[in-house]
Amino acid sequence: xxxxxxxxxxxxxxxREEKPLPSLPDxxxxxxxxxxxxxxxxxxxxxxxxTLELEAWIKEQRFEKVxxxxxxxxxxxxxxxxxxxxxxxxxxxAILEGQFGVAENGAIWLDDxxxxxxxxxxxxxxxxxxxxxxxxxxxxxxxxxxxxxxFSGFGLFVAGPSKTADIEQSLVIGAHGAKSLRVVLI
Amino acid sequence: xxxxxxxxxxxxxxxxxxxxxETLWFVRDKRDRISKSIPEWEDLRNLASEIKDxxxxxxxxxxxxxEKNALKNGIHIHWAKDAEEHNQIxxxxxxxxxxxxxxxxxxxxxxxxxxxPYLEKxxxxxxxxxxxERIVQFLNQPPSHIVLPxxxxxxxxxxxxxxxxxxxxxxxxxxxxxxxxxxxxxxxKFLGAKVAITGVNFGVAxxxxxxxxxxxxxxxxxxxxxxxxxxxxxxxxxIPRRADLGVxxxxxxRSATGQPVTNYNSHFRSPSPGKEIHIVxxxxxxxxxxxxxxxxxxxxxxxxxxxxxxxxxxxxxxxYSYGSTVPGPIGSILSPGLDMKxxxxxxxxSTLCGSCTDVCPVKINIHEQLYEWRQEITKTHxxxxxxxxxxxxxxxxxxxLAYKISGNVMRSALKNLPKSLIYHPINSWGKGRNLPxxxxxxxxxxYQKNRS
Numbered sequence: 148x149x150x151x152x153x154x155x156x157x158x159x160x161x162x163r164e165e166k167p168l169p170s171l172p173d174x175x176x177x178x179x180x181x182x183x184x185x186x187x188x189x190x191x192x193x194x195x196x197x198t199l200e201l202e203a204w205i206k207e208q209r210f211e212k213v214x215x216x217x218x219x220x221x222x223x224x225x226x227x228x229x230x231x232x233x234x235x236x237x238x239x240x241a242i243l244e245g246q247f248g249v250a251e252n253g254a255i256w257l258d259d260x261x262x263x264x265x266x267x268x269x270x271x272x273x274x275x276x277x278x279x280x281x282x283x284x285x286x287x288x289x290x291x292x293x294x295x296x297x298f299s300g301f302g303l304f305v306a307g308p309s310k311t312a313d314i315e316q317s318l319v320i321g322a323h324g325a326k327s328l329r330v331v332l333i
Numbered sequence: 334x335x336x337x338x339x340x341x342x343x344x345x346x347x348x349x350x351x352x353x354x355e356t357l358w359f360v361r362d363k364r365d366r367i368s369k370s371i372p373e374w375e376d377l378r379n380l381a382s383e384i385k386d387x388x389x390x391x392x393x394x395x396x397x398x399x400e401k402n403a404l405k406n407g408i409h410i411h412w413a414k415d416a417e418e419h420n421q422i423x424x425x426x427x428x429x430x431x432x433x434x435x436x437x438x439x440x441x442x443x444x445x446x447x448x449x450p451y452l453e454k455x456x457x458x459x460x461x462x463x464x465x466e467r468i469v470q471f472l473n474q475p476p477s478h479i480v481l482p483x484x485x486x487x488x489x490x491x492x493x494x495x496x497x498x499x500x501x502x503x504x505x506x507x508x509x510x511x512x513x514x515x516x517x518x519x520x521x522k523f524l525g526a527k528v529a530i531t532g533v534n535f536g537v538a539x540x541x542x543x544x545x546x547x548x549x550x551x552x553x554x555x556x557x558x559x560x561x562x563x564x565x566x567x568x569x570x571x572i573p574r575r576a577d578l579g580v581x582x583x584x585x586x587r588s589a590t591g592q593p594v595t596n597y598n599s600h601f602r603s604p605s606p607g608k609e610i611h612i613v614x615x616x617x618x619x620x621x622x623x624x625x626x627x628x629x630x631x632x633x634x635x636x637x638x639x640x641x642x643x644x645x646x647x648x649x650x651x652x653y654s655y656g657s658t659v660p661g662p663i664g665s666i667l668s669p670g671l672d673m674k675x676x677x678x679x680x681x682x683s684t685l686c687g688s689c690t691d692v693c694p695v696k697i698n699i700h701e702q703l704y705e706w707r708q709e710i711t712k713t714h715x716x717x718x719x720x721x722x723x724x725x726x727x728x729x730x731x732x733x734l735a736y737k738i739s740g741n742v743m744r745s746a747l748k749n750l751p752k753s754l755i756y757h758p759i760n761s762w763g764k765g766r767n768l769p770x771x772x773x774x775x776x777x778x779x780y781q782k783n784r785s
Contacts, residue, residue, distance in 0.1 A: 150616070151412040154568065157620040158393040163629075166386040171576055174373045187593060232558060233524055251371075251583075252593035265605060266557035269550045269597070287579040287594075296540060296575060300406075300603035304582075307596040309550040313465035313481065315488045316356055317508040322464055323516055323523070324550025324597070 173292075175285040180250045181332065184283050187253030191307030192320055193328035201275065201331050210239035210273075216263065217244040217277040219333075232264040241271035245330075247282035249290045254306040255330070256290065258299035265301050269309070274325040276305070280332050336678040340650035349487060354648040356484065361642040363591025364692065371583070380580050382696035385633035388571055389623065395538040395571045396614070402541025406603040409611040416446035419615050423448060423530070423563055424455055426611055430561055432528045434458040436519075438545070438552035439466055440532030441479050441636055442565050442615060445658045448530075460522045462551040464515050471498050477652030479659060480589050480638035485651050519551070529555030533566035533612075534635070535581060538573050542602035543612065546585065546595040553599055561609045564601070568614050569623075569632040581635060584694035588637040622670045627705050631666045633695040640689035640699055646682050655679055662689035666702040669710065677714050680706035740775050747771045 148156075176183055185195045196204065205213070205223055214235075215223040220242045229235065243262070245255035255276050257268065268274050284290050294302070309324030320326060344350050368374045388395055400410050413419035427435065435452070437443065437459055449459045449470075461470045465482035469475065471494055476482030483491070488506045495501040501514045531552045535544045543564055545552045556562040572581065586595045604610040623629055641647045641661030652660040657668035657676055665679035680703045683689075689699040729735050748771055756763040772779075 149412065150414040150418060153414055154412055154614075154616045154620060155393050155396065157616070158396075158623065161620070161624045163390045166383070166390040168387040168573055169380055169383045171380065171580065172373075172376070174376075190593065191596060236520070236524060249594075254594050254598065264557065266553065269553045269557065287583055288576070291576045291579045294575065298602070300601075300605065302600040302602070303553075304594065304598040305596065306594050306598075309548070310596060311464045311512060311549050312590075313463070313468065313483050314491055314508040314511055315486075316359070316481070316484075317488075319509045319512040321516065322512060322549035322551070323462065323519060323554045 171288060174288055176251050180283040180285060181280055183250040183285075184248055184253060185332075187250065188307070188328070188330050191253050191328075192310060192318075193253065193307045193330060196275075196329050196331050198331055198333065201329065204329075205240070208239075212238050213240045213242070214238060214263075214267070214271075215240075215242035216261065217242050217275075220277060228263045232266045232270070235264065235266065235270045238267075238271045240273045240275065241267050241325075242275040242277065243268060245276040245278040245282075247284060247290065247293060248278050248330075249284055249287055249304070251286045252306055254287070254290070254304035256294065256302065256304055258302040260299065262301070268303065268305055269324040271325050273327045273329070274305075274308070275329045275331065277331050277333060334656060336650070336654055336656070336682040339654035339656060340646075340682070343485075343651035343654055344649070349485075350649060350651070352487070353485065353651060357642045357648045360481075360590060361639070361692070364588055364639055364642065365591075367587045367591045367593065371587070377580055377584055378694055378696050381584055381635075381694055382630075382633065384572060384577050384580065385695050386630070388573065389569070389629060389632060392568065392571070392623065395573060396568060398538040399536055399541055399571055400614075402539065403612060404541070406541050407610075408541065408603065409609065411611060411613045413613055413615045413617070415617050416615075419446045419565065419613055419617065420448050420451040422613050423565070424452060424457070426561065426563055427452070427457055427528055430528055432457070432561075434460070434522075434526060435528045435530055436460050436462050436522050436526040436555040436559070437530040438532070438547060438555055439463040439476075439482070440530065440565055441476075441659060442532055442567055443530065444475055445617065446565075446615070448565075460519070460526075462519050462522065462555055463547070463549060464512060464551075467515060467519065468494065474653075475658065477660070478638060478641055479636050479661075485653065519554075523554045523558050526555060526559050528561045528563065529559040530563045530565060531556060533564050533570050534585070535578060536566055536571045536612075537575050537578065538571050540575055540602060542575075542600050543570075544578060544582075544598060544600050546582070546598050548590075548592075548596045550597050553597060556601075557605075560607075561611065562601070562604070563611045563613065565613045565615065568616055568619050569634075585635055585637055588639040588692065588694040618671045622667070625670065628666060628670060628702055630697055631663065631670075631699075631702060633697055634663050634667070635695060637694055639692040639694065643688045643692050645684055645686065645688070650682065655682065662699045662703065663693075663697070666697075666699060666706060669706050673710065673713065677710050680704075680710060737775075737777075744771045744773070744775070 212226040311322040468483040477485040492506040647661040668676040687700040
């Protein structure tokens with residue numbers, strides 16, 4: 148007998164009381180969504196920038212390799228996205244569009260349609276996400292309602308820069324992924 | 334080694350044991366503060382518990398639904414009845430890919446299966462990529478905590494280790510410096526690996542997708558650069574609906590580390606063009622636990638580690654004292670189901686204070702199950718020493734005269750007998766405990782003198 152059959156048969160052989168699946172209420176957050184979202188991003192060690200602040204920061208940094216896929220920010224691109232994602236290893240900055248954000252925790256949703264390579268938001272040294280203010284939701288409950296069962300091969304909630312506290316619980320930003328996250332609300 | 338023996342090893346370094354206790358309490362405190370900022374926190378715990386109850390009552394149907402949807406999305410599904418079959422399946426995929434080096438992100442399940450030594454024996458280099466896991470891998474140790482794998486180590490020890498393994502500056506203990514050294518070292522490994530292995534936090538039956546949560550981004554760095562992604566998943570990890578993720582992701586990170594959500598929450602539904610995703614569904618004792626009605630709901634666990642951080646025994650005895658892949662209170666109710674003899678002391682490594690149950694995001698009645706396991710274990714492997722003293726005590730408490738006489742005898746005996754006799758090795762309670770000062774008379778004698 149295959150292990151599949153063995154496992155399923157073993158489970159079927161266990162008598163259990165039927166337990167109903169609860170319906171999910173629609174919890175919200177009180178107060179201003181933009182304010183709550185910004186606080187969450189700061190708490191996750193990210194930053195909130197205006198378009199002008201972003202422009203000044205990029206000018207000052209003089210990055211060698213920038214990929215900007217977000218609509219209206221393509222002018223910052225100076226590097227053609229390679230077909231092999233391994234060549235993104237020395238990418239300094241990726242500017243991508245977030246579909247929507249979650250006020251309670253700062254999570255921003257991206258899927259294959261925003262990413263030429265799935266590794267892009269992780270391998271880049273710095274990550275900038277552009278998010279429209281009208282696309283903010285109170286909690287993850289509304290966020291998953293919004294996603295619905297829309298199909299994407301890969302989807303990601305990103306809420307901050309790569310971080311670790313594995314050495315004596317000291318917070319260090321920039322473990323393996325992006326060393327910073329900047330969010331521009333437009 | 335029994336839990337008390339291993340715990341006394343840990344307690345030899347008192348300063349470190351104190352630091353361990355305080356640090357985990359700090360994490361527990363962060364969990365408390367953030368949970369109180371969510372008015373519906375208790376409702377979420379109830380919902381999570383009910384959703385998991387529903388999953389366990391229909392597990393066979395959800396597994397079939399999950400498989401059907403994942404196959405439709407181009408994911409390969411494998412079933413493993415035990416650790417051995419799990420490891421063979423993984424090795425088979427690697428051999429087909431002619432792969433000799435892999436990167437792996439944190440997965441308690443592959444620890445449970447002892448996948449690393451198995452692959453290494455078969456000529457595969459395994460690199461754990463979570464910083465804490467890489468540290469303990471360098472030391473040839475398992476993780477001592479399921480969320481904070483290297484919590485038993487101090488930065489001085491990690492600095493020395495990295496000096497030896499990664500040629501960092503001798504004596505430089507700066508966590509940022511050490512983390513950056515690991516970043517550079519592991520970046521090379523990510524860029525070179527053809528196959529990446531991850532665990533699974535949640536599998537969604539209605540879509541066939543699975544979710545992996547990290548703060549470091551190591552799981553994603555591995556899988557998106559590799560050609561093949563192998564996700565190793567316990568059969569109990571399923572949830573019915575995508576929307577249920579809203580409940581579980583709100584609870585998981587808040588319970589684990591006191592942060593509102595993990596920084597990376599990746600949803601894998603189908604492979605990138607030209608790449609492969611494999612899911613290995615593992616039983617390894619889970620169906621046996623499902624059949625044990627009293628212990629069934631231990632399978633609801635989402636591996637947040639909150640019960641460890643809050644446990645007064647775990648904090649003061651360290652993860653290794655449990656000698657099981659999952660330590661702490663939840664480990665003490667899961668592990669006896671796998672090997673009751675080996676883990677017979679674990680359900681006793683608890684004060685039954687119930688704090689584990691209070692913080693559990695899926696409301697597992699951990700302390701009640703610890704008590705239940707004690708009954709099972711004492712039936713099978715009774716402890717002679719303690720049962721003898723319990724019988725003696727029972728006889729004394731039954732007879733008022735015997736109780737009165739023994740009280741008088743003990744008050745004078747404890748004052749006058751030499752310490753070597755009172756703290757004799759036969760008296761296991763005397764280890765690590767001091768008896769209170771003995772009063773000169775019984776409460777009854779005092780009351781008669783003062784109040785009558």
